[in-house]
Structure formats: C-alpha cells, structure tokens
Amino acid sequence: MNGHLQADELLMIVAIASYVVGALALLVYFFSREEWLRNLGVPLAIVGCAAQFGQLGVRYALTGIWPLLNLYGSLSLFAAMSVFIFLLMAWRYKAWYAGGFVLALAAIALAYGVTWNEGTMPAVPSLQSYWAKIHVPIVVSSYAAFLVAFVFSVIYLIKYYAERRIALAGTRSGELAAWLDTLPSLPALDVTVYRAIAIGLPLISIGIITGAAWAKEAWGAYWQWDPKETAALATWIVYLAYMHLHTRMSWRGLRTNWVSVAGFMLVIFTYLGVNIWISGLHSYKT
Amino acid sequence: MAAQLDAYYNGFVRTFGNVLFAVSLFVVWGLLTLVGVIVDQGKDAAVYFGSYPAPIARASLRLSFDNVYHSPWYVGIIGLILVSLAVCTFKRVIPARLPPLRPVKIEKIPLHASIEVPGEEAGVRARLEAFFRTRGWQLRTRAFDGTEWTFADKHNWARRGVLVAHIGFVIIAAGTTLYWWKGFSGETVVVTGQSVEIPQTKAIVRLDKFAYTITPVLTKGGLVYQPTDYVSHVTVTGKDGIARPMVVRVNHPIDVDSTLYYQASYGFAMRFKVTHNGKDVPALSQLLLLEGQGLEIPGTRLSLSYDNFVPTVDKTTQMPSADPRVTNPAVVISVANGGASEGTVLAMLHSWIDLGGGWRVVPQSPVLYSGFQYRYDPGIPLVGIGALVLVAGLLISFYFLPARLYARVDPAAGGRWTVGLAATTVKGYDMFDSQFKDLVAEFSAETQGASHR
Numbered sequence A: 001m002n003g004h005l006q007a008d009e010l011l012m013i014v015a016i017a018s019y020v021v022g023a024l025a026l027l028v029y030f031f032s033r034e035e036w037l038r039n040l041g042v043p044l045a046i047v048g049c050a051a052q053f054g055q056l057g058v059r060y061a062l063t064g065i066w067p068l069l070n071l072y073g074s075l076s077l078f079a080a081m082s083v084f085i086f087l088l089m090a091w092r093y094k095a096w097y098a099g100g101f102v103l104a105l106a107a108i109a110l111a112y113g114v115t116w117n118e119g120t121m122p123a124v125p126s127l128q129s130y131w132a133k134i135h136v137p138i139v140v141s142s143y144a145a146f147l148v149a150f151v152f153s154v155i156y157l158i159k160y161y162a163e164r165r166i167a168l169a170g171t172r173s174g175e176l177a178a179w180l181d182t183l184p185s186l187p188a189l190d191v192t193v194y195r196a197i198a199i200g201l202p203l204i205s206i207g208i209i210t211g212a213a214w215a216k217e218a219w220g221a222y223w224q225w226d227p228k229e230t231a232a233l234a235t236w237i238v239y240l241a242y243m244h245l246h247t248r249m250s251w252r253g254l255r256t257n258w259v260s261v262a263g264f265m266l267v268i269f270t271y272l273g274v275n276i277w278i279s280g281l282h283s284y285k286t
Numbered sequence B: 001m002a003a004q005l006d007a008y009y010n011g012f013v014r015t016f017g018n019v020l021f022a023v024s025l026f027v028v029w030g031l032l033t034l035v036g037v038i039v040d041q042g043k044d045a046a047v048y049f050g051s052y053p054a055p056i057a058r059a060s061l062r063l064s065f066d067n068v069y070h071s072p073w074y075v076g077i078i079g080l081i082l083v084s085l086a087v088c089t090f091k092r093v094i095p096a097r098l099p100p101l102r103p104v105k106i107e108k109i110p111l112h113a114s115i116e117v118p119g120e121e122a123g124v125r126a127r128l129e130a131f132f133r134t135r136g137w138q139l140r141t142r143a144f145d146g147t148e149w150t151f152a153d154k155h156n157w158a159r160r161g162v163l164v165a166h167i168g169f170v171i172i173a174a175g176t177t178l179y180w181w182k183g184f185s186g187e188t189v190v191v192t193g194q195s196v197e198i199p200q201t202k203a204i205v206r207l208d209k210f211a212y213t214i215t216p217v218l219t220k221g222g223l224v225y226q227p228t229d230y231v232s233h234v235t236v237t238g239k240d241g242i243a244r245p246m247v248v249r250v251n252h253p254i255d256v257d258s259t260l261y262y263q264a265s266y267g268f269a270m271r272f273k274v275t276h277n278g279k280d281v282p283a284l285s286q287l288l289l290l291e292g293q294g295l296e297i298p299g300t301r302l303s304l305s306y307d308n309f310v311p312t313v314d315k316t317t318q319m320p321s322a323d324p325r326v327t328n329p330a331v332v333i334s335v336a337n338g339g340a341s342e343g344t345v346l347a348m349l350h351s352w353i354d355l356g357g358g359w360r361v362v363p364q365s366p367v368l369y370s371g372f373q374y375r376y377d378p379g380i381p382l383v384g385i386g387a388l389v390l391v392a393g394l395l396i397s398f399y400f401l402p403a404r405l406y407a408r409v410d411p412a413a414g415g416r417w418t419v420g421l422a423a424t425t426v427k428g429y430d431m432f433d434s435q436f437k438d439l440v441a442e443f444s445a446e447t448q449g450a451s452h453r
Helices: A002-032 A035-063 A071-093 A096-114 A132-169 A174-182 A186-219 A227-246 A254-277 B002-016 B019-038 B045-051 B054-062 B065-070 B072-096 B121-134 B156-182 B380-399 B430-446
Strands: B112-118 B138-144 B147-154 B184-191 B195-197 B204-219 B222-237 B243-249 B254-256 B259-276 B294-296 B302-310 B330-337 B340-348 B353-356 B359-363 B367-376 B403-411 B416-425
Touching (some): A002 A096, A071 A132, A132 A227, A186 A254, B072 B156, B121 B416, B243 B254, B302 B340, B330 B353, B403 B430, B416 B430
Antiparallel strands (some): B112 B416
16 A cells, blocks of 8 residues: 555656746746747646646545545646646647746645645545535636636736836837747737636536535535635636626726636635635535 | 606616626625625624624624625625626627628728639639638628628527526526425434424434444544444335335435435434432433433523533543544533523533532433435426526537628739628637638638738
8 A cells, every 4th residue: 555655646746846847947938938948848747737647546546535525636636737728728829838837836736735635534424425526626627727817817917017118118129028029919818818717617617506416415405605605606706707898898908817817816715715714514624 | 758768768778788787796796705705604793793893793793794695785786687687688698699791891890801812703702602611601692782792600609608698597596486486495303213294294204223434544644533424214204104214324315205305414312310309300301402402400490401412531631532433422511590600511421410409410321313404496407407508608608709701802903803801709809810810811822823911
C-alpha cells in the first residue's frame, strides 16, 4: 500500500513541479514572446495535467474511495481542469500567452490543496451517492472555466489600461506599445473571455441542477438554502448578469471584464470561503 | 384614458423589457442571496445581538435578513425577475428570432468585404450561392428596387436558444408551484420498536431497528471518527394495508404511495428512573425522552431536561470524548427550579442524581431513534423537464452562433463583378470576426482570379 501511495504522491510532485516550471516559462514568454519558452512551457502544462488526472485515477483505484469528496481532491481536479480547459482553448484560439497565469494559479490551488491532504478517509453517508461522481466534477470544472475566464479578463484589463496610458501620453512607440501589439486585440480578448464563461455557465447550471437533484435524494428537498448552495446561486447570478450585459454593445468590453473578475472572486468565496469559514451541509473540509 | 393606459403600458414594457433593468434585478437578487450566506439564518434575535453591534443586529432583524430567503424583498425580487423574463421573452426574444430580410448598407457594417470576381453575372451568382450552400448556409434571394440581394443564414434555429432557456425557467417555476399547491412534507421521529402515523397519508411507519457505523480513521492530523452508515430497518403500512419491511439509508429514500421517506437524523432516547424517598414513580420512569425533551417533578417546581447523549466519557478526564461510539456513555441533564436554572450535570448511565426533597433520577439504557423526512412532490417531473430545457437553451445559446450574411453582386470595371459581403450575428461582430475573414479568404480563393479588399 505504501508503495502505491508513493506512486500517488510521486505523480502529485510531478504535477506541481511541471506547473511551477511551466508557469515560469510561460510567464516569461508572456513578456518576451521567445518561442522556445512556449515550447518548454506547453509540454510541461500537458505533463502536469496528465500527471494530475493520473494521480486522481491512481488514488481512486487504490482506495476505492471517490477522490473528490474532500478539499484536497477537489482542488486537485480544479487545478487539472483549469489547465485542461486552458490547453483546449489555447490550442483552438492560439492563446498560449495566458498559460503562465493559468499554470501559476493551478500550482497555487494544488499546493493549497495538498495542505488539506489528511490521507484517505471513507465518505460520510451523505456523500455516498452516484451523484458525487456527477455533481462534484461538473461544479469543479465550471470553477476551472471561470478561472480561465478570469485570467483572460485580467489580460484584457492590463491591455486596456496600458493602451489608455499610451493614448493619454499621445505617442505610440517604445517597448510597452510593441509588447501590447503582441497581444490579441481587446475585442478578441473579450471574445475569449466570453468563450471561457460560455463553458463555465452551462457547467455551473448543470452543477446546481445535479446538486439540487442530489439534495432531493439525500435530504428530500431540492434546495435547503445552505450557504454553499446559495453562494453558488449568487455566482451563477453574476455570470448570468455577465451574459446579459454582453448582449449590450455599450457594456461589452471593459465593464463585462470587470464583472468576470468579480465573478471569479465570488467563485473563490463559494468554493473555499464557504467551506472553510461557514458551516453548513457542504462542510466537508477534510 | 386609453392614451394614458397606453403610455403606462409602454413605460412598463420599456422598463421590464430592458436588459439593464433585468441585470439590475440580478444584482439585487445576488446581493440578497449573499446576505443569506453571510448572516446566519433563522436564529433567535439574541444570536444576532451577540454576533453583531446592536445597530447592525437591529437593522438586520428589521430588514428580515435573519430569514432573508422568505422575506418580502427576496420573494419580490424573484417576482420582478419573472415579470422581466416574461416581458423580455415576448418583446425581445421572440421578435428577434425572425429578423426580416431587408437590404443593408454593406460598407456600414463592421464585418464587410468586397471581392472582385471574373465571369458572367449569372455565373458569379451561381458560384456565390454554391459556395455558401456547400458550407451549410441557408440561402434566400430577394429583389429590392431592382437590386437582387442574397441572404445567407446559419444556425438560424439557434436564435430560439434564449427562448428555450426562458421556457425552461417557466417550467421549473411551474413544477415548484405544483409542489406548493398539491405537495406536502414533514418530519417525524420513530423510536426503536414504536410506530408513527403520517398525518397526510395515514401510512404507518414502524422502526424495527436503527444502526449506524462509525469508522475510526488515523489521518495525518490524528484519529478521526468518520460516520459511514446510517440505516433504518422499518416496516411500512401504506394505503393497501400491507405491511412491508423496508430499509432507509441516506441517499436511498423509500417510496410509499408516491411519498418519499428520507433518512434524516438519529439519536438516543432515554428513560430516567424517578424515585421519591426510594419508591419508584412509574408514571415518570416509563417516559421515553428524546434529546431536548424534559419532565416535571410533581408537587414541586423542579423540572429536568435531557439535553443530549454522550456516547463516550473519557475515563481520565471524566469529560465527553470525541469518540462517537458508545463505549462509556453518559447524559447531559439540566435541572431547573421554577424556571431558573439549577445547573447542568454530566451523569453516567445507571448513576443517580439527587434533585433534593427525596427525589432522585437514574438514567437508564438508551434506545435509538431515527428521524425521517417525508415529502410528496408531484412537481418533480416538471422540474426535471424544466432543468433539461434550461440547459438545452443555454447550450444552444452559447455554442451555436446564428449569423446572417448579406451579399449583393454589382458590376465592376473590366467585365468583372464585385461581390459585396457583410455579416451580422446576434452576439455582435467580434464573435464572428475570424470566421468571416476565413469565409472571405476561401471565397476569394475559390473564385479564381478574384481579389478582395
């Protein structure tokens, strides 16, 4: 068993190391656009992501306990899905420039998750349900999509305010302007944010619905006004507002990207804050 | 009068059909929802005064933030959202799915291009139509003022996505309304060996046995006692009068005459042998108390409350242990005299407690009880269908981009023809920018000798 657990931990170490080195490479790539850094960072992202899914699979195979029932496991999936969704989007829309930020956040999530690793524990009765295998991955994946949207929104805002500074200075020259030109246009960045949220919003909707179905089966009511449920509802409302605002030309861009940033802050509160600070039916910290 | 009503109606439609108004409602809804996450719900007023400064506690109570989800604000805002949803559906969403075929100023649309194509006019038109038709675009031609326009639509059906999502909400609302109208729910507690009758259905539930499993797990942080199973073995007699043995577990409710029974809680019921001057008082000794219940000592102002069961008392510290397995059990009892607390005591089972005046109580062995929730909800199928429709609407809205291309063919110099193309989508121009550029490049490449600007 120890040998197996060592394999589990080894994969986790590979993932964290890949993310850290990959994040550094892609962060430098973000500023320098040195192709070799991208060629180093992207394979590391793929290796880290694969190692994480492998680690979750090994853990499940060895213990027989669904690995996402505690904060350690769910943060592990959150990091893996963030990188996975980013890789898909970057491959599809040539958005590798954002990889450093995504990998850095994934590494932080993973490292934080490791601090909650208490070993393997059997699930409490309320978590012994097939819904755990549906609801939890869907909700965590939605959070991961929102992380990716957040990263693109931050890049949008960096570019927006830097462009504004240049416009105020009245001259478009120098290193900053040249670097900004390497980034996609603001409308293109905005569309990328929209696409990431278009992944996250249906997922969180399905997550809330499957959670309600599970609650119905476990506790007899779709909705208990539990802090986690209501915080997830608030998060859903924010992204729903984003989608509605995005239909308005005058709101599309700067303002919707601030909504995306605020939405992700709420995701963090819903995901971690409620679990840690507020007790309720979803208080499964360890 | 009619004009005034008309003005009111138009104002109402303008306000409730405005997306920004809907978003403002979302913001208020989201904030109120967050209030309920942060502020403890359904507690006694003293709890709020203990947790917050007095002015904030007072304001929270006055604004119903202690029960925000059932407050007039919360219900009202959801009502306003539903009205806004209905108005938007009929005034914005439904009309938008049938955009009229009409000419546009191609150069004024941000996504536009001009491609010069050699050949006869009829040939150019045929190549234009073939190009889009083979790529799945639905083509229609119309003549306006002697000029023939070609309109190409893709994913036109997906314009209904928002409508479908809105309908999903309405179906969910109908399902939950059906529950409020026809359904019911409740809670009951059954002590091992006893039966209860469910008032709404007259079903009889007898608890034959309740069992729970607690697994000690050595974690990195120390020993943790993890509950891993709660199971009630019951005999249920439904409408047909037949008694059926059934098993209720968490996540595994049972269905009796379409009413579902859920495992909700468990606990330890206690009997306290009560003696007065050494003589048993059977009327009191036979009482079975659930946690939180109490008994009055006759002829005195004394009362005893059974607060909770302690499965294990640490033998070294004589304090309740974290071990939830029953190994060295005790009970916590509060005694009051004339309503004033006389104190709380941790009493081992079968040990006596002297209440004074010759009265003594002795906690006996515990009897397990099981708590059930029951619920009849005829709205379940509707809510399920509504959820599916809602998700389908979201997926259609987000993953299928309805786009319309406007094309006209005009003569150019040198016996060539200019194909003017412009594109609009329901989500603005940026979303379709790269696809439009690809289309133009492909069309230019296919119409050999063509050039575009």
